[in-house]
Amino acid sequence: MFNYRLYWTFAKKSFLRSAVYRFDVWSRLGSNVIFLLMWGSIWTALYAGREEAGGVSFQAMLTYIVVSQFLSGVNGAGTPLWEIQEKVRTGDISLELMRPFDVPLRYLFADFGSVFFYMITALLPLYIILFFFMDLSLPNDPLIWLAFSFAAFIGFLIRYCIEMAFGLLTFFLVETGGVEDIFYFAMSLLSGSVIPLWFFPGWLASFASYLPFQGIYYIPNAIFIGEIAGYQILTSIGVQLFWVVVTYIFLRLVWNKASQKVVVQGG
Amino acid sequence: MAIIEVDQLMKEFKVAKRETGFLGAMKSLVKREFYTKHAVKDVSFTVDKGEMVGYIGPNGAGKSTTIKMLTGILVPSGGTVKVNGIVPYENRQANAKNIGVVFGQRTQLWWDLPTIESFELLKEIYQVSHSRYKENMDTFTEILGLDEFINTPVRQLSLGQRMRADIAASLLHDPPILFLDEPTIGLDVVAKERMRTFIKEINKERDITVILTTHDMEDIEQLCKRMVLIDHGQKVYDGEMAVVKNRFGKIRTLVVDLEQHSKPLTLEKAEVFKEEAGKYWIRFNREDISASGVITQITQTHNIKDLTVEEPEIESIISRIYQEGFDGVEQPIPVKSGS
Amino acid sequence: MRYIDLYFKLVAAGIRAQLQYRFAFFMRIVGMLTSYAGTAITMWVMLYQFQELGTWNFYEMLFLFAIAVLSWGFCIILFFHFRSLDTYILNGTFDRFLVRPINPFFHFMAMKFDVASFGQFIFSIFIFIWVSVELHIHWTIANVLFLLAAVIGGVLIQGGLLVIISAFAFWTTKSEQFYWVVMYPARNLTNYPLVIYPKMVQWFTAFVVPFGFVNYFPASVILGKETPYFPENIGYFSPLVGIVFFIIAYYIWMLGLSRYKSTGS
Known part of the structure; x- marks a missing residue:
């Protein structure tokens, strides 16, 4: 039943469309670099010349931040939360219910297109240069690269499911102000995107480990720098797979409720 | 006595080219090419005090560009404009006191506030004296029936009500000149009729000069004795409405x-x-x-x-005049199907 | 004088308009409080293991952050809507500011008055009290006056940048995006003491886009922190820098407006 051709077209279309909005590409890259500078400086200052802290070397920590910024560039190139909210409010998404395709999947594939465009034109060139010029620790084992790529991809899917589901909550809420802020806070802190989980206070670290957000940044980053190694890689990816299933079911539930609401009440 | 003088007015814009295809997409990331668009070319006309003139043309003909230059929003690339003795773009604020402007598709009122509050704010902005404000409000309330919705927030007004409020708002400061950009667009038949009656009335009784752009044949027939037709930025006809109607209508x-x-x-x-x-x-x-x-x-x-x-549409009349010139041989006018 | 009177009338109308949406208003305050608390929590987690960030401890960082939040709060009230000038231009509503007999900058500025900044005020005042107790700050009249002057300077600097960003819309038909690319990261950058950044960046935030004068330099004066590369007590210049920067911003905006009048887009 899955119509590859159709979804492939969505991806291709949004790839080409991204090119029209050239300003978006440069601007996103610009702010990505500023945040990289910020977190790089913060961690340099926190280490304050020490070779290692909490068993993690400075070089590894810096690599963690650079990889994390790369991934946040990847994740940030998809349809953002506010845009989903906007599409719900204007009724664009309700209209798409009448079309012969699955709406969440359509957006996912459109995201693939725009993310891929942003990656090859902006992110990869920049980060390849960074990896050349900065003293970072790169994995030697190709298997680690493979595991990282896979984990990063699963992380992308988890993020997508959560962001889409949060966005679709707009169907049920009059005002989304608070929802947004909680989402962004969880996204930045609990995912380990700027502070790795091992530097958290114990209780907060175990709290975060029961949540899906760690799968987005913490797990791929930690695999990359070797903090998650050996058989732990498999269990971590297992945890990610568990969360991608759970968040997908959550997204489906929200979507079904939302589409029912549209059908019954006309949006 | 001419209250508006437009002489060899010009306006050019630079417009970016859209690239197509994958390579074009990549290319436009780095560089864009531009071409020059002549929105208004060499347009001249004068309007006398108290006249009501239809400024007519198809979409993109240069109508609103001209209106923007007359209201001081745009600076011309060439030629001269004078409105009530003032060059609008050099002295925008002084010009603003002499003109009232209504854009049919965009309200100038405060969207979230009861209608009356917009009037009160405009009174302050235009420094209208209290007595004059009261007088005007009484007149407009009577003719336009503002009292049925004066305390309703603007966003809850019907389009017809909103247009009535907008036109009243544009006249609060007694401007000698009124610019109406599509004043009847989207209105139903009754509301259109009401709007036209009002425009005729203020033109007659207050001796206000009215410049009107519209797509509506009825508007032109009922309101404008004179029309200026423009297409592709150029004036193609300037004269009596009746002549055009006789010839092509x-x-x-x-x-x-x-x-x-x-x-x-x-x-x-x-x-x-x-x-x-x-x-x-x-x-x-x-x-x-x-x-x-x-x-x-x-x-x-x-x-x-x-x-x-x-009946023939204004677009087809214009395209014909444009193609054949006004003195061209009479031929049937192509009429768009399905309308 | 006429403009002051008119400003209050326009602003009062803006507030009445905003209060038509009470629930949205309330939720925005909740949202802002959440997001500032989020940043504070992130700082706390960051310093849980490390105690210090470039000689600044958690409470000092909170103090630095609170000054930024307070002046940003005022900035939201007065200037936040400038970022969406592009929308006004694109849908043509900006023209209405140009057919009226008053200064368009003034008219545009007075159009909105976003009182939802209660969130910022509650948050920053709470932090000031908490930090004052923890760090035993002695509040003298001179101190308080200096803090107020610094906040005014901060409002003018951040407001000035918002004005410049909105002016970009006259050239590029974009401004909201510039806000998210330039100002949002810049504001985040200044939530942390500038001393941790490379010298170039510090120099840039002192003399080009003077964000250093919003919170880092004034906070250093009050807390008696060192500001390497910069003269001691440079923070006293905050109000002056604010005034100068805002005047420059105003002229850039007016320059953009004249460009808009020649292109119409």
Whole structure:
């Protein structure tokens, strides 16, 4: 039943469309670099010349931040939360219910297109240069690269499911102000995107480990720098797979409720 | 006495080219090419005090660009403009006191506030004296029936109500000149009629000069004695409305739906110019033959299932004048189908 | 004088308009409080293991952050809507500011008055009290006056940048995006003491886009922190820098407006 051709077209279309909005590409890259500078400086200052802290070397920590910024560039190139909210409010998404395709999947594939465009034109060139010029620790084992790529991809899917589901909550809420802020806070802190989980206070670290957000940044980053190694890689990816299933079911539930609401009440 | 003088007015824009395809997409990331668009070319006209002029043209003809230069929003690339003795772009604020502006599609009122509050704020902005404000409000309330919605937030008004409020707002400071950009767009028949009556009235009683852009044939026929036609940025006609109407407004199109169409349809003094699935579009000149004359001819050979008579649209009149020049040989006007 | 009177009338109308949406208003305050608390929590987690960020401890960082939040709060009230000038231009509503007999900058500025900044005020005042107790800050009249002057300077600097960003819309038909690319990261950058950044960046935030004068330099004066590369007590210049920067911003905006009048887009 899955119509590859159709979804492939969505991806291709949004790839080409991204090119029209050239300003978006440069601007996103610009702010990505500023945040990289910020977190790089913060961690340099926190280490304050020490070779290692909490068993993690400075070089590894810096690599963690650079990889994390790369991934946040990847994740940030998809349809953002506010845009989903906007599409719900204007009724664009309700209209798409009448079309012969699955709406969440359509957006996912459109995201693939725009993310891929942003990656090859902006992110990869920049980060390849960074990896050349900065003293970072790169994995030697190709298997680690493979595991990282896979984990990063699963992380992308988890993020997508959560962001889409949060966005679709707009169907049920009059005002989304608070929802947004909680989402962004969880996204930045609990995912380990700027502070790795091992530097958290114990209780907060175990709290975060029961949540899906760690799968987005913490797990791929930690695999990359070797903090998650050996058989732990498999269990971590297992945890990610568990969360991608759970968040997908959550997204489906929200979507079904939302589409029912549209059908019954006309949006 | 001329209150508006426009002489060889020009406006050029630089417009970016859109690239297509994958390579074009990559290219436009780095570099864009531009071309020059002549929105208004060499337009000259004058308007006397108290005149009501229709400024007419198809979409993108340069109408609103001209209006923007007259209101001081845009600076011309060439030529001169004078409105009530003031060059609008040099002295925008002084000009603003002399003009009232209504944009049919965009309200100038405070969206979230009760209508009356917009009037009160505009009173402050234009420094209208208290007594004058009261007088005007009384008059407008009476003619436009503002009191039925004066305490309703603007966003809850119907389009007709909103337009009434907008036009009243534009006249609060007694401007000698009023610019109306599509004042009846989207209104129903009753609301349109009401709007036209009001425009006629203020033009007559207050001696306000009105410049009006519209797409609506009815608007032009009822309101404007004089019309200035522009197309592709150039003036193609400036003169009496009646002349244009006489010359070009006599062409009618009859659309008939015929039951059986094996026989060819041959007509005198009328011409079939389009045929589609039993439907015929027939053009004739009202002066040569009446609609019933054409219909009689058809019924001699065919059975009519359905019929409509269409009047020419402003677009087609303009494109004809543009193509043939005003003194061109009379030919049937192409009428857009389906309208 | 006429403009002051008119400003209050326009602003009062803006507030009445905003209060038509009470629930949205309330939720925005909740949202802002959440997001500032989020940043504070992130700082706390960051310093849980490390105690210090470039000689600044958690409470000092909170103090630095609170000054930024307070002046940003005022900035939202007065200037936040400038970022969406592009929308006004694109849908044509900006023209209405140009057919009226008053200064368009003034008219545009007075159009909105976003009182939802209660969130910022509650948050920053709470932090000031908490930090004052923890760090035993002695509040003298001179101190308080200096803090107020610094906040005014901060409002003018951040407001000035918002004005410049909105002016970009006159050239590029974009401004909201510039806000998210330039100002949002810049504001985040200054939530942390500038001393941790490379010298170039510090120099840039002192003399080009003077964000250093919003919170880092004034906070250093009050807390008696060192500001390497910069003269001691440079923070006293905050109000002056604010005034100068805002005047420059105003002229850039007016320059953009004249460009808009020649292109119409």
